[in-house]
Amino acid sequence: MSARENILARIRAQQGKGEQPDAGEREAVAAYIRARPAGPRPRVDGDLIARFRERAEALASTTDTVEALDAVPAAVARYLRSNTLPLAAVCWRELAGLEWKAAGIEVEAREARETDLVGITGAYCAIAETGTLVTLTGPATPAAVSLLPETHVAVVRASRIVRGMEEAWQLVRSEGEAPGSTGAALPRAVNFISGPSRTADIEQTVTLGAHGPYRVHLVLVAG
Amino acid sequence: MHIASVQFKQRAQEKLADRNLQQALAKLQGNFVRGRAERVKELDNFESIRDAAAAIRDRALAHLDLYLEEFERNARARGAVVHWAQTGEDVSRIVCEIARAHGVRRAVKSKSMVSEECALNEALEAAGVEVIETDLGEYILQLAKEPPSHIIAPVVHKNREQVSDLFAEKHRRARKTGIAELTREAREMLRPRFVTADMGISGANFIVAETGSTLIVTNEGNGRMVTTLPRVHVAVTGIEKVVPTLEDVATLMRLLPRSATGQSISNYVSVTTGVKGARDLDGPEHFHVILVDAGRTQLIGGDMQAMLRCIRCGACMNHCPVYQSVGGHAYGWVYPGPMGSILTPTFVGLENAPDLPNASTFCNQCGVVCPVKIPLPDLMRKLRERQFERKLKPWTERAGLAVWGWAARRPAIYAMISRIGARLLATMGGREGTIRHLPFGGGWTRGRDLPAAEGKTFRELHAQQMQKS
Numbered sequence: 001m002s003a004r005e006n007i008l009a010r011i012r013a014q015q016g017k018g019e020q021p022d023a024g025e026r027e028a029v030a031a032y033i034r035a036r037p038a039g040p041r042p043r044v045d046g047d048l049i050a051r052f053r054e055r056a057e058a059l060a061s062t063t064d065t066v067e068a069l070d071a072v073p074a075a076v077a078r079y080l081r082s083n084t085l086p087l088a089a090v091c092w093r094e095l096a097g098l099e100w101k102a103a104g105i106e107v108e109a110r111e112a113r114e115t116d117l118v119g120i121t122g123a124y125c126a127i128a129e130t131g132t133l134v135t136l137t138g139p140a141t142p143a144a145v146s147l148l149p150e151t152h153v154a155v156v157r158a159s160r161i162v163r164g165m166e167e168a169w170q171l172v173r174s175e176g177e178a179p180g181s182t183g184a185a186l187p188r189a190v191n192f193i194s195g196p197s198r199t200a201d202i203e204q205t206v207t208l209g210a211h212g213p214y215r216v217h218l219v220l221v222a223g
Numbered sequence: 224m225h226i227a228s229v230q231f232k233q234r235a236q237e238k239l240a241d242r243n244l245q246q247a248l249a250k251l252q253g254n255f256v257r258g259r260a261e262r263v264k265e266l267d268n269f270e271s272i273r274d275a276a277a278a279i280r281d282r283a284l285a286h287l288d289l290y291l292e293e294f295e296r297n298a299r300a301r302g303a304v305v306h307w308a309q310t311g312e313d314v315s316r317i318v319c320e321i322a323r324a325h326g327v328r329r330a331v332k333s334k335s336m337v338s339e340e341c342a343l344n345e346a347l348e349a350a351g352v353e354v355i356e357t358d359l360g361e362y363i364l365q366l367a368k369e370p371p372s373h374i375i376a377p378v379v380h381k382n383r384e385q386v387s388d389l390f391a392e393k394h395r396r397a398r399k400t401g402i403a404e405l406t407r408e409a410r411e412m413l414r415p416r417f418v419t420a421d422m423g424i425s426g427a428n429f430i431v432a433e434t435g436s437t438l439i440v441t442n443e444g445n446g447r448m449v450t451t452l453p454r455v456h457v458a459v460t461g462i463e464k465v466v467p468t469l470e471d472v473a474t475l476m477r478l479l480p481r482s483a484t485g486q487s488i489s490n491y492v493s494v495t496t497g498v499k500g501a502r503d504l505d506g507p508e509h510f511h512v513i514l515v516d517a518g519r520t521q522l523i524g525g526d527m528q529a530m531l532r533c534i535r536c537g538a539c540m541n542h543c544p545v546y547q548s549v550g551g552h553a554y555g556w557v558y559p560g561p562m563g564s565i566l567t568p569t570f571v572g573l574e575n576a577p578d579l580p581n582a583s584t585f586c587n588q589c590g591v592v593c594p595v596k597i598p599l600p601d602l603m604r605k606l607r608e609r610q611f612e613r614k615l616k617p618w619t620e621r622a623g624l625a626v627w628g629w630a631a632r633r634p635a636i637y638a639m640i641s642r643i644g645a646r647l648l649a650t651m652g653g654r655e656g657t658i659r660h661l662p663f664g665g666g667w668t669r670g671r672d673l674p675a676a677e678g679k680t681f682r683e684l685h686a687q688q689m690q691k692s
Contacts, residue, residue, distance in 0.1 A: 010516070142503070147447050189506065199359045199443045
């Protein structure tokens with residue numbers, strides 16, 4: 001018998017079940033996955049946008065709000081200048097069409113490289129409960145743009161702020177394609193990002209900027 | 224990993240006298256114990272989430288074979304290769320084969336306790352693959368050639384001075400003493416490795432049956448690097464880590480970071496499914512998942528199955544007075560603290576870890592904080608019973624228990640013996656009422672005095688009370 005068959009057989013033998021699962025067992029598992037009930041939800045009070053900001057700031061992100069997408073480049077330039085950060089960035093393709101040059105920022109839409117110091121991304125959605133960004137990988141949304149650079153700037157549309165992780169999964173399920181899996185069709189990676197990278201491995205002292213960004217700046221686009 | 228659990232008592236003695244270690248362990252009280260308490264208060268329904276989480280884990284275990292098959296089917300549909308490993312040696316062999324097949328010269332690794340079980344790094348190095356641990360704590364330990372002493376904070380036993388000396392020696396750079404500077408130096412040493420590695424090796428906090436995904440949680444971002452940058456990704460995980468749905472993940476993720484590090488959410492939660500798409504700009508071209516038994520199936524179906532609910536948060540050790548006093552190395556294998564006192568004897572044999580089920584005060588702090596409600600003290604008690612049945616206890620202890628058992632079944636004799644004992648203990652206390660040295664109990668009185676008994680047994684006092692009222 002193969003290792004696979006041995007392990008599966010051992011599980012069934014330990015549970016005192018017959019060699020092969022019966023239709024009832026299979027249906028119990030399939031029914032649970034079909035139903036995918038949500039667990040008990042904690043209370044999330046008040047306005048979701050305010051809650052998202054408050055939680056994100058508590059996790060050491062900084063935030064800014066602009067009225068429309070075309071105001072993003074100026075807001076990002078303000079942030080970079082006030083922190084004396086470089087005015088050059090790698091960015092997601094969906095944002096490359098904004099007027100970055102006019103704001104004084106050089107952007108390139110491509111995958112991230114080790115030498116990139118600023119990465120600008122969008123967000124698939126964001127979670128109010130924990131102040132978390134959700135990004136999905138894809139041809140226009142490479143994962144490393146939010147990871148390799150020392151500074152990560154994320155553009156978050158306020159209309160995409162949802163209550164909890166459950167709502168994020170619902171969006172992915174309803175908006176994604178379904179290539180033959182029994183449940184949700186997920187992209188190669190779904191990354192939940194909550195503030196700058198950190199470690200407390202030495203003397204339990206929290207230090208920002210372990211392997212990923214030292215700082216995360218969120219530009220919320222109202223409306 | 225080498226098993227040294229049989230030396231628990233001797234190692235515990237040494238650790239108690241280690242001042243650096245004692246100061247380091249005190250720091251766990253901050254983020255981990257107080258932080259957890261604060262973050263738990265954020266949830267108005269923490270207890271019902273715990274109940275739901277325990278039910279999720281029990282459901283997965285009740286149909287473990289079918290959920291694993293479901294995971295396998297969905298992972299394969301997305302281009303992952305799923306391997307099954309019965310032992311730790313199998314894990315090392317499979318990873319070495321994958322490395323050979325893909326011509327891997329350098330591997331970067333995020334923290335994986337399963338890989339510690341099977342000494343994977345040694346096997347890869349023997350096969351000519353350079354392996355670099357990238358979790359800051361694990362990186363420090365790899366330089367120092369030491370095993371981890373905590374499943375979440377692996378280097379909790381070292382202070383910054385020791386890390387400074389180590390970095391100065393191994394990196395051949397000017398000695399730095401600030402924690403931020405040391406972290407920056409490790410980042411600078413590891414970044415070139417991330418971008419040049421051929422293979423990333425990770426564990427998995429959960430695997431999701433409905434989507435065939437693996438999930439890892441990190442704060443440093445090394446987990447994301449390891450699963451994004453190299454062209455091959457290998458995830459090594461225990462078979463018990465499967466959960467049915469993404470909704471179940473949402474419930475469990477409310478508990479894991481709070482219980483582990485006192486955070487409401489970890490910085491990075493990455494759910495990865497299959498290989499890089501044809502037009503994707505990053506991500507691995509090859510993705511292998513290794514599902515590991517290595518002793519886990521022994522726990523299924525019996526009275527110890529609840530242990531397989533464990534989500535490896537470390538709350539039990541953070542809150543354990545024994546762990547807090549002796550640290551993780553005393554336990555002698557991968558998993559310390561209460562969860563280790565159950566997993567180690569199960570995985571490596573009770574005869575190789577005879578003291579661990581007894582390394583407990585039975586205060587039940589571990590049971591109280593466990594996010595998936597594992598009755599840890601009950602499970603330790605069951606292991607003690609097994610030790611007694613298998614005659615793995617010293618003859619003195621077995622004889623003592625036999626005498627006690629004989630007397631306990633004869634109430635009159637039991638009452639007489641305890642009356643004599645109580646009076647004897649009262650006179651032994653002398654004028655001060657304390658006993659400095661107890662015959663047959665020298666270990667107990669070595670570091671403290673025993674308050675002398677009042678001279679009457681509980682049953683005598685109870686009878687008196689009843690007469691009065």
